[in-house]
Amino acid sequence: MAREDGSRPRRLLLLPSPPSPASFAALKAAYGATLSLALREMQRCSSSVAGAALLEVALPCPHLYGSETAPRSALFARTQSLVAGVYKLICVIAAGEGIDVESADGVDARILLLAYPRNGKLSHVPAEGRAEDDLQGPVIDMGTLAQCGRSWETVYAVESEAGEQLLKNFQALGKGMHNIRKLCGGIVQLSDNDAHDPALNEVRRHFSVAVGGTFDHLHIGHKLLLTMTAFAIEPTTSGDGSERSITIGITGDELLKNKKYADYLESWGARQQATYDFLHTIIDFSPPGGSLQKVEELSNPGPNGHAVNITLPSNLVLKCVEIWDPFGPTITDESISALVLSGETRSGGKAVNAKRQEKGWPELEVFEVDVLDAEEEQDAQGQGVEQAFQSKLSSTEIRRLQSEKASPTRAA
The missing domain is CATH 3.40.50.620 (HUPs)
Structure with missing residues (x-):
């Protein structure tokens, strides 16, 4: 529901740690059901207010936990692959289920990078620095996320052992009370060791x-x-x-x-x-x-x-x-x-x-x-999903759809 003050809905989704390796198929098995439920609920919210409903997706990145001193360039490829995979999954789900994630009054999904250990044990002590620096993303720790004071009307958590542990850590470090809504999870496949040391030779900062x-x-x-x-x-x-x-x-x-x-x-x-x-x-x-x-x-x-x-x-x-x-x-x-x-x-x-x-x-x-792209989904669900997928990633297509909404008789 919309807030009483008329502002757009804002919710947080706490995903558990990703599969490893994080192929698209593995990400879909792990996160597909959860993201589908969250996106559908957010779409219902967005229909009652002006402006997109904001869904912030906290994505644990085990390879970033304890790596704050490693050059970002050495961590770029692995991080990019994970973020791209989850954004792609959001787009595929939206295309398949007719969820608006592209217009100004749809669902605005934004991924937050969470440096978080796969075992959920927060044993690493961050390096000391200025308080302002601890509050800077895009890579944040659980304490920063839990204490930032953002006005999430609902926090989604996943019904799984890893999801429960993550929620427990979030609540233990947080300052305020949140309305918690638990969503079903998927299967997180683990067949790869997360301990990949970045190649530091000739790495630039x-x-x-x-x-x-x-x-x-x-x-x-x-x-x-x-x-x-x-x-x-x-x-x-x-x-x-x-x-x-x-x-x-x-x-x-x-x-x-x-x-x-x-x-x-x-x-x-x-x-x-x-x-x-x-x-x-x-x-x-x-x-x-x-x-x-x-x-x-x-x-x-x-x-x-x-x-x-x-x-x-x-x-x-x-x-x-x-x-x-x-x-x-x-x-x-x-x-x-x-x-x-x-x-x-x-x-x-x-x-x-x-x-x-x-x-x-x-x-x-x-x-x-x-x-x-949505090539895998096109093979499974037909060309229509690919077309819907691309319409969510093209400014030209978004403008075309706006044109058709403004002039429905001409579009027909």
């Missing part, structure tokens, strides 16, 4: 990372890309007050005017706000009223002159830059050392590094996220 895109009608593909961009940057170490920044290049309105269904494109300001809102959810776990942010809007002449810079309590700066070419700040800011992109835009990463080479600058380390 990054303190300035970039990503780019239109980010129109923010969808699950964007969420994967932004989550892994936030993951790629090194967390603050004790006593290190140096600036760390994430540069988000967001295409300017003028470059998009010839896009299909351009009348339903979001403005640059709306796209910037949606991008920031998502990143803020997965990065800043400050308690209510405790997130002291500095916001600065720049309007300088020339390329990349328009930007909105938000400095978070941990000193991480989110630089939302209006871009007018495929390169953006990656060829005007030498301090950027890494670029996160999808497999579809791999050639763009090569072009950026070619430009940087011309300037005599170091090449960017390029991190790639998966292009989500």
